Amino acid sequence: MLEEVKKSLESSPIVKKGDYNYFVNPISDGVPAMDPKMLRELSLVVHKHADLDIDKIVAVEAMGIHLATALSLATDIPFVVIRKRQYGLEGEKQVYQKTGYGSSNLYINDLHPGEKILLIDDVVSTGGTLIALIKTLEDLGLEIKSTVAVIEKGEGKEIVEKETGVEVLSIIKLDVIDGKVVIEKTIED
């Protein structure tokens, strides 16, 4: 399992965003094209390890969306997207997201107190995005049964867990060392 995913990640180009070493990969960018086998495999692995006793899958725009879609099709559980676009709907909640290379506002809609959710995103790196979201979702009265970051870069998972007390399920841990992606471990090892 995950051999294709590892190969694809190891061959990711690195681009600079200021001082930040940003890897480019189908899972986290949709570029280059995603092999559906790889997406199916990731969905299977999440399916196997996550708590799916949930009401909704919650994806973070943009690169959580295809992962949530694949999981939704495999489980028949509905998904909702935390968007970067403001709708102004009643009950919409705004969250400020800061990453290692940028920031934006995220907007939460159609999530209600008492609902059980799985939160999914492609990458956790500085942890800024997940920390802000987990705190807000908990304040809204949601029960986060699983938090999935398919790719764990550097110390992201530990930072989020320390800051929120919520466990992050990561499928692949990597780092960028000397301009290359180095895979440190996978959940299947």
Ligand SMILES: O=P(O)(O)OC[C@H]1O[C@H](OP(=O)(O)OP(=O)(O)O)[C@H](O)[C@@H]1O
């Ligand atoms: O742990 P962090 O440092 O917060 O980084 C993780 C976030 O960075 C990326 O989002 P980005 O804002 O680049 O948006 P995109 O998904 O639209 O590319 C990624 O999809 C995560 O949401």
Ligand SMILES: Nc1nc2[nH]cnc2c(=O)[nH]1
């Ligand atoms: N594609 C991609 N997304 C990220 N999100 C946070 N860090 C990264 C990164 O290095 N690459």
